[in-house]
Amino acid sequence: VASWAMISNFIDVVKEGRGTFSIQGLGDPSGRGRMISFVKAPARGGDKEAKKPAIIAGTKTDLRRLSMGKAEAILKTLGVPAEEIKLLTRWNRINLIQRLSTAAAADGSKLGDRYGGFA
Numbered sequence: 001v002a003s004w005a006m007i008s009n010f011i012d013v014v015k016e017g018r019g020t021f022s023i024q025g026l027g028d029p030s031g032r033g034r035m036i037s038f039v040k041a042p043a044r045g046g047d048k049e050a051k052k053p054a055i056i057a058g059t060k061t062d063l064r065r066l067s068m069g070k071a072e073a074i075l076k077t078l079g080v081p082a083e084e085i086k087l088l089t090r091w092n093r094i095n096l097i098q099r100l101s102t103a104a105a106a107d108g109s110k111l112g113d114r115y116g117g118f119a
Contacts, residue, residue: 009040063094071097078104 012018022041066074071093075085078100088096 006039013040063098066094066097068093075100 013020020041022039068090071090072085074097075093076082080096085093
């Protein structure tokens with residue numbers, strides 16, 4: 001570890017109270033528990049598993065992943081005219097899908113059963 005990094009770690013931990021020192025592994029250069037080095041301990045327990053993508057509002061469908069074509073097809077199914085759909089940007093389409101599917105789910109219609117996951 002470079003000296004400038006050790007000084008920075010020391011200032012972060014001792015003076016500013018951010019983090020802790022590691023007293024095992026790289027933090028113990030003797031390997032016998034007799035010395036310490038100013039190596040900061042990792043902030044977390046080292047959870048290296050990939051995080052799963054967040055699910056929006058308890059649904060199994062992530063609206064952010066809808067393409068323009070899929071969004072257009074869903075809007076047509078929900079009864080929006082093609083002329084209106086063509087004027088909408090991607091995020092306006094997603095917003096409209098969310099609003100219409102929420103309304104359909106609240107009405108208890110068949111479309112609500114089909115697209116209730118977007119609500």
